Amino acid sequence: MFKKLSILLVLLPAAFAQTVPPAGKTGVKPGKEVAPAATLPCFPGAYYRKAVSSFDTWTGIAGFVKLGTPRIDEDRLDPQTKQPLDNFSVYMGGNAGGDYEVDAGLTWEFTTGADGRKSAVRNAFRPFWRTKTWNSAPDRKEFYFYPGETVQMAIYIVGPKKLRLVISNGREKTFQTDFDADGFAPNVRRQFKRVNAIDQVHNEGRPVQPTKAEVTGAEWTETFLLRGAGADARQLPMTGARFTDMRCSDASHIVVTTTDAGKGAERIDIYGTPRK
Numbered sequence: 001m002f003k004k005l006s007i008l009l010v011l012l013p014a015a016f017a018q019t020v021p022p023a024g025k026t027g028v029k030p031g032k033e034v035a036p037a038a039t040l041p042c043f044p045g046a047y048y049r050k051a052v053s054s055f056d057t058w059t060g061i062a063g064f065v066k067l068g069t070p071r072i073d074e075d076r077l078d079p080q081t082k083q084p085l086d087n088f089s090v091y092m093g094g095n096a097g098g099d100y101e102v103d104a105g106l107t108w109e110f111t112t113g114a115d116g117r118k119s120a121v122r123n124a125f126r127p128f129w130r131t132k133t134w135n136s137a138p139d140r141k142e143f144y145f146y147p148g149e150t151v152q153m154a155i156y157i158v159g160p161k162k163l164r165l166v167i168s169n170g171r172e173k174t175f176q177t178d179f180d181a182d183g184f185a186p187n188v189r190r191q192f193k194r195v196n197a198i199d200q201v202h203n204e205g206r207p208v209q210p211t212k213a214e215v216t217g218a219e220w221t222e223t224f225l226l227r228g229a230g231a232d233a234r235q236l237p238m239t240g241a242r243f244t245d246m247r248c249s250d251a252s253h254i255v256v257t258t259t260d261a262g263k264g265a266e267r268i269d270i271y272g273t274p275r276k
Contacts, residue, residue, distance in 0.1 A: 033054070033056060033242070034054040034055065034056040034189075035054060035241075036052070036053055036054040036241075036242060036243050036244045037054070037244045038244070039244065040052065040244050040246055042246060042248035042249055042250075043205070043248070044205055044206055044207055044208065044249065045199075045200060045203045045204040045205050045206050045207075045208065046197050046198060046199045046200055046203070046204070046208065046248070046249075047197065047198040047200075047208060047211075047248065047249060047253045047254070047270050047271075047272055048195055048196060048197035048198070048199075048246075048248050048254075048270070049195070049196045049197075049246065049247055049248075049254045049256060049268050049270065050193055050194070050195045050244075050246040050248070051193060051194050051195075051223075051238065051243040051244070051245060051246070051264075052191060052192070052193035052243055052244050052246065053191050053192050053193065053225055053238070053242060053243055053244075054191065054242075055095075055097075055098065055189040055190065055191045056189060056190070056191075056227075057189070057190070057227060057228075058094075058190050058191070058192050058225050058226065058227055059156055059157045059190075059226045059227060059228065059229060059233065060094075060154065060155055060156025060157055060163075060192060060225075060226035061092050061094070061154065061155060061156070061192035061193070061194060061223070061224065061225055061226065061238070062152070062153070062154035062155075062156065062223070062224050062226060062235070063092075063152070063153060063154070063194060063220055063221075063222055063223035063224060063238070063264070064150060064151070064152050064153075064220070064221045064222045064223075065090060065150065065151060065153060065194075065218065065219065065220050065221070066148065066149070066150045066217070066218060066219040066221065067090060067106070067125055067145060067146065067147050067148060067149050067150075067151065067218060068088075068090070068147060068196065068215040068216055068217045068218030068268070068269070068270075069147040069148065069215065069216055069217050070088040070108055070147070070213070070214075070215045071213065071214050071215070071216075072084040072086060072213050073085075073086060073211045073212040073213040073272065075212070076209070076211050076212075076213070078201065083121075083122075084122075084201075084213070085200060085201045085202075085203075085209070085211075086198050086199070086200055086201070086211050086213035086272065087107065087108050087122070087198070087199045087200075087201065088107070088108040088125075088197070088198055088199065088213075088215045089105065089106060089107040089108065089128075089195070089196075089197045089199055090105055090106050090125070090153075090194075090195070090196050090197070090218060091103055091104060091105020091106060091107070091128075091153075091194070091195050091197075092104060092105050092153055092154070092155045092192065092193065092194050092195070093105070093155065093192070093193050093195070094155065094163070094181075094184070094190055094191055094192045094193065095183075095190070095191040095193075096181070096183030096184045096185070096188045096189075096190050096191075097183055097188045097189060097190075099183055100181065100182060100183025100184070102129070102130065102131055102155070102163060102181050102184075103128075103129070103130045103195075104127075104128065104129035104130070104155050104163070104165045105127070105128065105129075105153055105155075105165075105167070105195075106125035106126065106127060106128070106145060106151075106153070106167065107125065107126065107128050107199075108122045108124075108125055109122055109124060109125065109126040109136075109139075110122050110123070110139075111123055111124045111126075111139070111141070111144055112139050112140075124144035124145060124146055125144070125145040125146070125147075126139070126143055126144060126145070127143055127165065127167050127175045127177075129165050129177065129179055131179065131180065131181060131182075135177075135179070137175050137177075142172065142173050142175075143173065143175050144173075145167070145169065145173065147217070148217070149169060150169070150221070151167055151168060151169050151170075152166070152167070152168050152169075152170060153166070153167050153194075154166045154167075155192070156226050157184060157190075157229075158178055160184075160185060160186055161180060161181055161182050161183070161184050161185060162178055162179070162180060162181065162184070163178070163179055163181040163184060164176065164177070164178045164179075165177050165179070192225060193243075194220065194223060194238075196215070196218050196268045196270060197270070198211070198213050198214070198215060198270050198272055207249075208249045210272070210273070211272035211273070212272055212273050213272045214269070214270060214271045214272060214273075215269070215270050216269040216270075216271075217267070217269070218267065218268045218269070219259065219265070219266070219267045219268070220264065220265055220266055220268070221259070221260075221263070221265050222237075222260075222263045222264065222265055223237070223238040223263070223264040223265075224236060224237060224238060224264075225237075225238050225242060237262060237263055237264050238264035239261060239262065239263075239264050240261065240264075242264075243264075252274040253270060253271050253272065253274055254268070254269075254270055254271075255267075255268070255269040255270075255271070255275070256268055
């Protein structure tokens with residue numbers, strides 16, 4: 001059903017030299033992989049599972065994910081819009097030099113029917129990317145992805161300060177966009193991630209709010225970190241040895257089941273209220 005990642009993804013430009021700052025006190029030798037951090041602090045405001053690489057000469061991330069099934073908390077609605085105060089996302093992204101963050105992937109959205117009417121509730125995943133501003137794919141059916149559907153997702157460097165997002169079901173639905181990413185300069189160390197989340201409306205940076213919302217059945221069947229450029233680009237399995245495992249706000253809300261450790265494959269269920 002899917003083309004191999006090396007075929008679907010356009011090779012990274014060879015002109016984009018993958019140089020990094022001198023090792024200095026870190027002891028890191030050029031060309032050697034930097035190990036991921038043992039732990040990292042959670043950013044408050046959401047329930048999420050993040051797998052995040054080290055800062056190194058990574059040029060992107062790509063993988064296949066079966067989309068989970070969201071369930072809202074009917075008791076947590078905005079008093080004015082009557083819409084849920086929890087939302088759902090599965091996405092990738094990166095950070096350049098510790099200062100410039102990018103998120104890009106799929107978020108749970110409203111859809112528009114053939115009659116032009118907007119759905120009363122969110123009922124499909126649609127591509128988004130966030131740099132300094134929030135951006136979304138056009139509101140069209142070829143960019144709607146549904147629970148249980150398996151998609152390929154990738155975000156990778158296509159030039160100095162330029163990233164590409166690709167999301168496809170391998171058949172009739174493919175979204176691709178190139179966008180500016182100011183911090184992703186050739187000589188800056190980069191970090192890449194994949195994230196499954198229950199997001200909370202107007203709550204970023206604050207303690208998570210209690211909720212019965214959940215999203216279950218998501219499964220990453222294969223994930224790669226990309227390293228190098230042009231014909232020298234390599235796809236390295238994003239195994240546990242290559243990422244920091246973050247379960248936030250704490251591990252009781254996140255259930256991770258490894259399905260193929262060699263491929264970085266795992267099922268992820270997220271519960272606002274932990275299962276006993």
